[in-house]
Amino acid sequence: MTRLGRWLHLRSVRDAREKKYVHSRGIRPSSLSTSTILPIPFLGDNYTYLLIDHATREAAAIDPADPYAVHELATQLRVDLVAILTTHKHHDHAGGNLKLQKLRGGRLRVYGHARDRIPGVTRGCVVKPGDVLRVGETEVGVIHVPCHTDGHVVYCVMGAEADAVFTGDAIINGGVGAFFHGDAKDCYDNLHVRLKRVPDAALVFSGHEYMLMNLRFSHWLDESDENVATALREVATRRHHSFTTQPSSMAVERRVNPFFRVKERAFLGKIEELYVAMRRSARKKWYRRYVPDWLDRSAFIAAVEGPDRRDAEMGKLARKIGGTGPDFADISRDPDEPSAIECVKGIKTCQELIQYRHAIDQATAGEGGAEVDEDESPAAEAPEPGPVRVDA
Numbered sequence: 001m002t003r004l005g006r007w008l009h010l011r012s013v014r015d016a017r018e019k020k021y022v023h024s025r026g027i028r029p030s031s032l033s034t035s036t037i038l039p040i041p042f043l044g045d046n047y048t049y050l051l052i053d054h055a056t057r058e059a060a061a062i063d064p065a066d067p068y069a070v071h072e073l074a075t076q077l078r079v080d081l082v083a084i085l086t087t088h089k090h091h092d093h094a095g096g097n098l099k100l101q102k103l104r105g106g107r108l109r110v111y112g113h114a115r116d117r118i119p120g121v122t123r124g125c126v127v128k129p130g131d132v133l134r135v136g137e138t139e140v141g142v143i144h145v146p147c148h149t150d151g152h153v154v155y156c157v158m159g160a161e162a163d164a165v166f167t168g169d170a171i172i173n174g175g176v177g178a179f180f181h182g183d184a185k186d187c188y189d190n191l192h193v194r195l196k197r198v199p200d201a202a203l204v205f206s207g208h209e210y211m212l213m214n215l216r217f218s219h220w221l222d223e224s225d226e227n228v229a230t231a232l233r234e235v236a237t238r239r240h241h242s243f244t245t246q247p248s249s250m251a252v253e254r255r256v257n258p259f260f261r262v263k264e265r266a267f268l269g270k271i272e273e274l275y276v277a278m279r280r281s282a283r284k285k286w287y288r289r290y291v292p293d294w295l296d297r298s299a300f301i302a303a304v305e306g307p308d309r310r311d312a313e314m315g316k317l318a319r320k321i322g323g324t325g326p327d328f329a330d331i332s333r334d335p336d337e338p339s340a341i342e343c344v345k346g347i348k349t350c351q352e353l354i355q356y357r358h359a360i361d362q363a364t365a366g367e368g369g370a371e372v373d374e375d376e377s378p379a380a381e382a383p384e385p386g387p388v389r390v391d392a
């Protein structure tokens, strides 16, 4: 993270504040067993959060990349801001750390993982997996989930059960962030091993308002799935009114997020079918028509297009997994549940299909607008605020 990048980020935050643009409304605090979480929308689709401990009114800011909004709200609510919890190094998450520290007179503990070299981390506040931090009497656990970045962590607010997780860009409601520093196996380890014990009831607070886009993709992958269709309808209605989709829950993510659903054998079958169809249509390239008869067609095409990227990468991953790291040791699965390698392959397939879908969307946007989704027709009534549910 560069100084210039940080400066540009803060300038865009100030510009957006001047224009008073807010991407989401209908925001409500979520009250947990020992604390309350307040989402704060900023820029085009970002969120930062304030975690307020009930017993002491001590508070922590999670990814306060709009330091002005966090400072203002903490002051208005008369809470004692004591800490910054940083999920990862990107500007739209960590870019406000130094500014907020300055606005609060240098009294904050600033947490972050060493591998992301997060600006402003204070002495003794470098986090490792398994750490438990305290904000007043509220305990916050640390889970390391490298993939989007090397030092990405999820903060887990722990009540009697886990109450809530701040997932940054590791889980973005209905999807996951880009794999900048990892691959499909890392994503699998994060969602299905490291976060496995987070209970279904835990609320999921992510870094972005992407749920509509993510669920449209999820619905395209598997149109027959009722959970996804219901969630998409609800989320489309909310977004039509610019209502927030934060938070979702682990139960929702496990039922509608394709990167979790790779554990369902039927789902794997569906995305494989789509993948094969995609490969077939991708093969209809212009030059194929002009390959002369005397040339070995398949050799020519392989040379021009290269091997199937997914299968090539899967070969590498299979070798990696063949070493049976400790990550896979504790998975007890029923015989029909797809194996780890099948799930990893499913994740890889989802990624390729996302890219393919982007290409289609861009192409169709160029010719008279993007697709119209009938699910987005205006609803007669405003949606219920509160966590997104699938059992509507």
Ligand SMILES: [Zn+2]
Pocket (backbone or CB within 6 Å): 088, 090, 093, 148, 169, 177
């Ligand atoms: Zn990021």
